[in-house]
Amino acid sequence: MTYGNRLRVTSAAAALVLLLAFGLAFFAAGIEADQGFSQKIFYVHVPLAIVALGGFVFGGVMAVQHLRTGDARYDLRSYVAIHIAIVLGVGALITGAIWAKAAWGVWFEWREPTLVSFLIVFLLYCTYQPMRFSIEDPDKQGRYASVFAITAGAFVPLNFLAVRLADPYIHPRVLNQGGGDLPASFRPPFYLALVGMTLLFAALYQYELSHKHSRAQLRQLRRKLGGEVEATGRSAAPQVTGA
Amino acid sequence: MSTVLTLLRKELLLERRVPQLVPAMSLFGVTTFVVFHFALGQRTVEGDLAAGILVVTLLFATILGVNRLYVADREEGGFDAFLLAPVDRTALGVAKAVTLFAFLVLVELVMLPAFAILLLGPGMDLEVVAKLGVVLLLVNLGLSVIGTLVGALAIQTRARDLIGPLIALPLLVPVVIGAARALSPVLSEGGAGALEGRWLGVLGLYDLVFGLLAYALFDFLLED
């Protein structure tokens, strides 16, 4: 039940903050001089990408906890964080492509190091699920997944450094990733969108965790009642035992 | 330390008895140069292109080797025999990394002359060789560390030939960037350019970070 309430609060907060952010972005923030209206996708794309990367690193931190304590709950948290970060990552790549098409006339821009780094990180994390799936024993699966998550988590900043260095020529951009030289009227909606996106991540994270837990509880209850429990089969997701 | 030496001696003995990795990786490298010649339609290459071809060929040869690095241990019970011994388990990782590093050096001794003869436009004088040596030292370190870690991870999965390369390739992109950018001026027409410190820095940092990480994480990949 605790899950249910927390989930409701986080979901409502995420929806509210995101609505407010996008409202401000559309009506209060100025129109960017070079790109015009299409620049508005920035308020979706950049927060998506930042939160996805944060999710990957968070998954790595949970994986460290998993290996240190041996507690399978941390493995589940690491898995869920990475899973949702991958979903947000798809969103970031799609919005990024749309923005690149609108601003520069191409779907992908190699001279934009942030975008390139993001693609490499995303490709690496795409192997997370298949790797889990190809290890049958759940304990081993969890341990190996955590080794992956820690390695990949450390890879995220290192990769950004290498890719950024690789292209000293920075494509004319409206904004730096940090938002440092954002025009003043762009800032409130951007930071609000970032907060909203983080809340969205938190809501999805809690939703998937509670889903996994309630399914495990349901199975346990069914077993207690002596009913049929469908075989779980092989799974890439960590198994939750008990509530 | 003595455990590492014992394991290392076993690896080298195995490779000497039944040479497998070094010949396969070398042959793959040379054949890839031939493939590049036809794919690019170039008689000679230099600069960016030369550096890229060299680094990519080395990368794929490494991945070929990594796929086989633990096969004997896995299929012939070497892992179990090692785990039954009262020794530090990280020693196996260190020994594997040193083995892979040594094999890469041997492979490069074949690949570099072949590259100079088959594809490279500018000549390879002593200065070029020395600069190549410096860069490849750092590259080999990174390849060995990642190869050891990813190989140990992939060997326990059911689809190991697929999973290993899929993880290793993106992980090694920074090495490719550092190596290709560092080597491009060295292999360019009109005399070897200088090595840029920042690329050596990127490679060195990469080796350091993942070296420490692999050292800390390797033990977790051994237990059943």
Place this chain on the structure above:
Amino acid sequence: MELIGLGRRYGTRLALDDVSLTLATGQTIAIFGPNGAGKSTLLRVLATLLRPHAGTARVLGRTLPDGGWAVRGRVGLLSHEPLLYRDLSPRENLRFQARLHGVGAGRVEELLDAVELGLRADDPLHTFSRGMVQRTAVARAVLHDPELLLLDEPLAHLDPAAAALVEPLIGAASGRTRVVTSHDPAGGLAGADVALGLVGGRTALLAPASDIDVASIGALYR
């Protein structure tokens, strides 16, 4: 050696479920049971190669898995796989493992003679018959003079002469504490003090070997 409620899962399947027993130093326990009953899993848990998921296992005075490091090097495992590199010779294999265990080269020669492999000790293992590989594996298992022997069908692939050859090393007369799996009721019971029957990971039979007849073991397989 003492096991209390030992359990081990593979995925969601229980390979070992609530196995409890005690074995005094120097005694032999014979384990019977059909394929997949959990015999090999039990041996691997005792050898510290698998972590127990439930219950307690005390081996050589240490609790697993935390005390595993102190148990390693004091147990000898002879499993289905020989745990030897096929492309190396018996001498090379044994020397390699002797170094890992901190055992001198003299012990290697002593064992090569004991299992009568002296003449072919330098041929690669993949040229050997299964029986000769098994003899090398026996030498490997006792290389470091282990206090506890874990034997998974130790006499598989061995002819009677070879079985007699390895008897002083891994038989009851070796004076070591032994855990032996077997499919041969009469032979398995002969050298045993205690008999354990496993079916589906559960204890189906546990009694002093002298109280058990061959027929009741045959019943395990039905």
